[in-house]
Amino acid sequence: QAYGASEQNHTGYSNNNTLSSGYGAAPQSTASNTTSSGVTDIPKDEVGWYFVEQYYTTLSRSPEKLYLFYNKRSQYVAGDEAEKAPVCIGQKGINDRIKEHDFHDAKVRVTNVDSQASDQHIVIQVIGEISNRNQPHHKFTQTFVLATQTNGYF
Numbered sequence: 099q100a101y102g103a104s105e106q107n108h109t110g111y112s113n114n115n116t117l118s119s120g121y122g123a124a125p126q127s128t129a130s131n132t133t134s135s136g137v138t139d140i141p142k143d144e145v146g147w148y149f150v151e152q153y154y155t156t157l158s159r160s161p162e163k164l165y166l167f168y169n170k171r172s173q174y175v176a177g178d179e180a181e182k183a184p185v186c187i188g189q190k191g192i193n194d195r196i197k198e199h200d201f202h203d204a205k206v207r208v209t210n211v212d213s214q215a216s217d218q219h220i221v222i223q224v225i226g227e228i229s230n231r232n233q234p235h236h237k238f239t240q241t242f243v244l245a246t247q248t249n250g251y252f
Contacts, residue, residue, distance in 0.1 A: 145251060146213020146222040149244060154206045154226075161201035165193035169252050171245075205229045220244040220251060 140148075156164055166189075168174065174192040176199070177183025186195045210225040222242040227235040244251035 142215040142220045143213045145244070146220050146242075147211060149220075149242065149251070150208060150211050150213075150222060150224055153242075154208060157201060158204050158206060161196070161199075161204060164196050164201075165189050167252070168192045172252065199230070202231050204231075205235070207235065216243070218246045 153164075153167055156167070168189050170188045172188065172192060174186040174195055175183050176195065184195075186192045206226055206228050208224060208226040210223075212223040214221055220243070222244065224238075224240045224242070226238060228238050229235045
């Protein structure tokens with residue numbers, strides 16, 4: 099089942115971090131930490147799963163809001179293999195590039211998520227398939243680096 103489908107099947111993940119369905123929930127937490135301020139600190143690998151769910155749900159349902167996942171320091175590169183792709187920097191540049199993709203009725207099937215800490219950041223590698231405008235699905239990979247900020251990650 100793809101993101102954006104009318105019924106969502108919230109399932110966990112298998113031992114190889116592959117979502118059991120196209121629309122998966124974050125893995126069950128074995129522990130979470132509480133910071134000195136009393137705020138629950140979600141493990142970084144779990145933050146990655148939550149991020150992926152939100153990002154691709156937004157891509158499917160409200161692609162015009164996808165740029166909100168980025169800030170003025172964010173960078174975005176998208177292209178096909180063996181093709182030179184420009185680096186877009188900042189929300190406006192990224193929004194302009196996302197608009198070029200002309201997402202409409204996009205369906206995303208995430209097949210693998212690898213999320214891990216890297217210093218204070220989180221690196222996420224996503225593998226899946228996407229269909230835009232009811233075209234056939236094609237495979238994709240996408241890498242995110244979530245940087246820390248005062249109240250979370252961007």
